[in-house]
Amino acid sequence: MSKLLEIEKLSISFSQYFKGLEQRELKVLSDLTMDVDDHEILAVLGSSGSGKSLLAHAILGILPSNAKVSGSIRYKGKEMDDELKEELRGNKISFIPQSVNNLNPLMKVKEQAIGYIKDEKDKEKIIKKQREIFNQYNLSEEVDEMYPFQLSGGMARKVLISTALLNDPEIIIADEPTPGLDEEAVKETINNLVELKEKGIGMILITHDINTAIETSDRIAILYLGYVIEITDTKNFSGEGEKLLHPYTRSLYRALPETYFELTEGHQPSYQNIPKGCPYHENCSRQIRECHYELPELREVNGTIIRCFNPLGEGD
Amino acid sequence: MDVLKVENVNFNYGSHKILTNLNFSMENNQVIGLFGDSGSGKSTFCKVLTGFIKEYEGTVTINGEVPQGGFNPIQLIYQHPEKVMNPRWKMRDVLEESWMPDDNLLDEFGIKREWFNRYPSELSGGELQRFSILRALNPNTKFIIADEISTMLDAVTQAQIWDSLLKLARKNNVGVLVVSHDKKLLNRICDSIVYLSDITE
Amino acid sequence: MTKTEENKQGILNINLRTKTLIITGIALLILISVFVSNYFIDHTAVLTSNFYNVNQPPSFEHWFGTDWMGRDMFMRTLLGLGISIGVGAFASIISTIVAILLGVFSSVNTVVDEIVTAVIDLFGSIPHILLIILVSLAFGGGYYGVVMAVGLTHWTPLARILRAEIKKINTSEYIKLSNEFGKSKMWIARKHIFPLIISQIIVGVILMFPHAIMHEASISFLGFGLPAHEPAIGIILSESMKYLSMGYWWLAFYPGLSLLFLVLLFDLIGENVHKLLDPQSAQE
Numbered sequence: 001m002s003k004l005l006e007i008e009k010l011s012i013s014f015s016q017y018f019k020g021l022e023q024r025e026l027k028v029l030s031d032l033t034m035d036v037d038d039h040e041i042l043a044v045l046g047s048s049g050s051g052k053s054l055l056a057h058a059i060l061g062i063l064p065s066n067a068k069v070s071g072s073i074r075y076k077g078k079e080m081d082d083e084l085k086e087e088l089r090g091n092k093i094s095f096i097p098q099s100v101n102n103l104n105p106l107m108k109v110k111e112q113a114i115g116y117i118k119d120e121k122d123k124e125k126i127i128k129k130q131r132e133i134f135n136q137y138n139l140s141e142e143v144d145e146m147y148p149f150q151l152s153g154g155m156a157r158k159v160l161i162s163t164a165l166l167n168d169p170e171i172i173i174a175d176e177p178t179p180g181l182d183e184e185a186v187k188e189t190i191n192n193l194v195e196l197k198e199k200g201i202g203m204i205l206i207t208h209d210i211n212t213a214i215e216t217s218d219r220i221a222i223l224y225l226g227y228v229i230e231i232t233d234t235k236n237f238s239g240e241g242e243k244l245l246h247p248y249t250r251s252l253y254r255a256l257p258e259t260y261f262e263l264t265e266g267h268q269p270s271y272q273n274i275p276k277g278c279p280y281h282e283n284c285s286r287q288i289r290e291c292h293y294e295l296p297e298l299r300e301v302n303g304t305i306i307r308c309f310n311p312l313g314e315g316d
Numbered sequence: 317m318d319v320l321k322v323e324n325v326n327f328n329y330g331s332h333k334i335l336t337n338l339n340f341s342m343e344n345n346q347v348i349g350l351f352g353d354s355g356s357g358k359s360t361f362c363k364v365l366t367g368f369i370k371e372y373e374g375t376v377t378i379n380g381e382v383p384q385g386g387f388n389p390i391q392l393i394y395q396h397p398e399k400v401m402n403p404r405w406k407m408r409d410v411l412e413e414s415w416m417p418d419d420n421l422l423d424e425f426g427i428k429r430e431w432f433n434r435y436p437s438e439l440s441g442g443e444l445q446r447f448s449i450l451r452a453l454n455p456n457t458k459f460i461i462a463d464e465i466s467t468m469l470d471a472v473t474q475a476q477i478w479d480s481l482l483k484l485a486r487k488n489n490v491g492v493l494v495v496s497h498d499k500k501l502l503n504r505i506c507d508s509i510v511y512l513s514d515i516t517e
Numbered sequence: 518m519t520k521t522e523e524n525k526q527g528i529l530n531i532n533l534r535t536k537t538l539i540i541t542g543i544a545l546l547i548l549i550s551v552f553v554s555n556y557f558i559d560h561t562a563v564l565t566s567n568f569y570n571v572n573q574p575p576s577f578e579h580w581f582g583t584d585w586m587g588r589d590m591f592m593r594t595l596l597g598l599g600i601s602i603g604v605g606a607f608a609s610i611i612s613t614i615v616a617i618l619l620g621v622f623s624s625v626n627t628v629v630d631e632i633v634t635a636v637i638d639l640f641g642s643i644p645h646i647l648l649i650i651l652v653s654l655a656f657g658g659g660y661y662g663v664v665m666a667v668g669l670t671h672w673t674p675l676a677r678i679l680r681a682e683i684k685k686i687n688t689s690e691y692i693k694l695s696n697e698f699g700k701s702k703m704w705i706a707r708k709h710i711f712p713l714i715i716s717q718i719i720v721g722v723i724l725m726f727p728h729a730i731m732h733e734a735s736i737s738f739l740g741f742g743l744p745a746h747e748p749a750i751g752i753i754l755s756e757s758m759k760y761l762s763m764g765y766w767w768l769a770f771y772p773g774l775s776l777l778f779l780v781l782l783f784d785l786i787g788e789n790v791h792k793l794l795d796p797q798s799a800q801e
Contacts, residue, residue: 182353387699
């Protein structure tokens with residue numbers, strides 16, 4: 001049996017020009033391997049400005065033209081080429097964008113949700129369905145006639161979610177669904193996402209907010225400088241973090257204000273200065289010789305996928 | 317002892333009331349958390365405090381005096397450090413615009429000398445935020461207003477920058493107003509927490 | 518097979534920086550040699566009539582042919598282009614000064630800004646050629662009149678850009694923070710604003726050249742510009758009108774083409790310098 005969506009060794013880079021047209025290669029995602037199944041939420045956790053959104057764009061096939069992409073993305077075991085991506089986009093694979101800024105400011109909410117439909121009969125059907133879904137999310141008929149700027153943060157979030165649901169998607173990619181919302185709205189959004197999962201949807205949740213990731217997901221993939229360094233069960237983010245195997249993941253968990261607010265030395269460099277070898281070795285307390293010149297491959301340790309030569313054990 | 321006092325501040329944006337009759341005071345040995353929902357006017361309050369917004373009613377005073385001209389003793393640190401740095405300046409110039417700390421302090425903030433010759437676009441968000449914090453902690457600064465300064469950073473970096481900031485602030489007797497939507501963070505680092513809804517009408 | 522393909526790509530895909538630098542370099546070299554050649558050409562010898570060689574078609578001896586007075590058209594064109602560049606340079610300097618003054622002036626306060634915008638719109642809305650002719654006549658015509666006329670009418674686009682750019686920088690957060698650090702307005706203007714608009718000014722000046730040159734040629738052609746004894750391209754073209762019907766096509770063809778080439782060169786330099794100074798625009 002194949003998984004719903006499998007990503008293998010996906011790398012995305014850009015060549016950028018700087019002052020005087022000096023050219024530099026900027027790697028935003030490197031060697032990314034992960035998969036999602038139905039009834040599952042996989043959170044992709046990375047610091048902001050890291051280009052995690054590009055992962056969503058790559059799956060949807062809407063990367064800018066100067067992006068260099070390698071690796072493969074498979075939908076139910078079938079390799080996704082540009083044609084298949086276009087066919088699935090908005091149908092089987094839906095996207096919940098970061099903010100209302102992704103909506104057309106000059107179009108009413110309803111028109112954006114249903115999109116352009118030529119056939120009158122189809123249109124009626126889809127309008128009916130749109131109303132049903134909007135009702136489920138307590139979006140009144142007034143909302144249909146509103147323009148995006150009239151929506152409050154929480155309402156906009158609901159509009160974006162319900163719009164994504166119109167075509168009965170199998171996979172949803174949600175890009176930073178919680179920031180900028182107040183506590184109540186965050187809770188509601190999280191509930192909505194979990195509900196969708198229970199209905200059978202497979203979801204990739206892209207976020208920089210570790211709390212959102214912990215509260216919604218089944219598994220969490222942690223990104224560091226564009227590399228996946230660990231994919232672990234969400235329930236391992238508990239206790240003293242003893243089940244987290246990568247040194248960065250564990251210090252991330254233990255640095256949370258609600259756990260230990262623990263201080264770790266070293267800082268994450270910028271994408272233009274990704275170190276050779278393991279991207280984390282400069283800050284790692286457990287570095288060994290290999291870490292300096294060799295990139296560790298992803299491997300499985302006790303059910304966790306990890307990119308580390310010298311992972312922590314449960315006793316450490 | 318320095319006292320920052322905000323009295324009867326009102327601020328409207330058109331006919332939309334954002335801050336109504338706001339009263340607040342703190343001392344320079346305090347670290348106070350300010351909590352409020354998004355859209356409640358926290359950022360507007362920060363801008364009023366630091367003089368970024370000047371068209372408001374009411375008064376903001378330090379020891380009974382309105383700060384005037386020259387270096388503002390109330391300094392704001394932003395959520396997005398890259399927005400408060402001239403993109404064509406090297407980091408040395410960015411820091412020097414305020415002051416040049418000694419080597420010890422640079423080390424304490426984990427700032428490497430090689431970064432001085434780079435442009436803001438060449439550093440990570442965490443690295444830039446260290447610069448903007450150190451820049452705000454000029455010897456003439458009496459109060460720091462930190463508006464969601466670690467929201468965009470990962471937890472490890474968040475713990476680091478708060479540790480450095482608070483150590484230096486306590487040493488120099490600088491009062492810190494920590495504005496955040498993250499109550500757990502405020503509980504960790506603040507002496508007391510104020511709700512924006514409690515200090516406005 | 519694949520190897521040759523790779524090689525081909527290797528040649529075609531020269532680094533953009535190198536490509537831009539090479540193009541700019543070649544274009545500049547041509548322009549400078551045209552301009553400098555003017556000082557080495559013996560004007561009297563070139564412009565003296567020689568009735569042995571009247572109306573010769575292009576040949577190896579006379580690349581662009583000769584005119585009805587037997588003068589070598591290549592030399593005349595070269596001198597004409599030199600004058601064009603000279604007029605363009607003076608006019609651009611005048612225009613740039615006006616544009617900078619207005620751009621900076623507009624940032625004083627909103628009232629001044631409105632006035633500046635109104636002036637820009639006013640000048641922009643009058644037909645260019647008409648305005649140039651009027652100003653040129655007002656300054657008494659001749660070389661001086663043309664330079665002033667072209668210079669005083671070409672500042673509108675640059676002034677508009679500078680006004681917008683200064684406004685954008687002034688409202689940015691780092692300028693506000695600079696205020697909080699107690700920096701003076703002059704300090705901010707010198708350290709923050711000027712370095713950010715200098716690239717706009719440089720590109721604006723270069724791109725002003727082609728306009729200035731074209732307009733000088735057009736009013737000279739119409740007879741309102743440079744006096745008839747100057748070997749300007751506009752004069753050459755208007756004189757040649759009388760001879761075109763007799764089949765002496767080279768009298769207009771080569772000088773016209775050279776003028777076009779000159780204008781394109783300036784355009785090319787402007788665009789490439791823009792890329793070098795502002796790399797965002799080069800991001801495909």
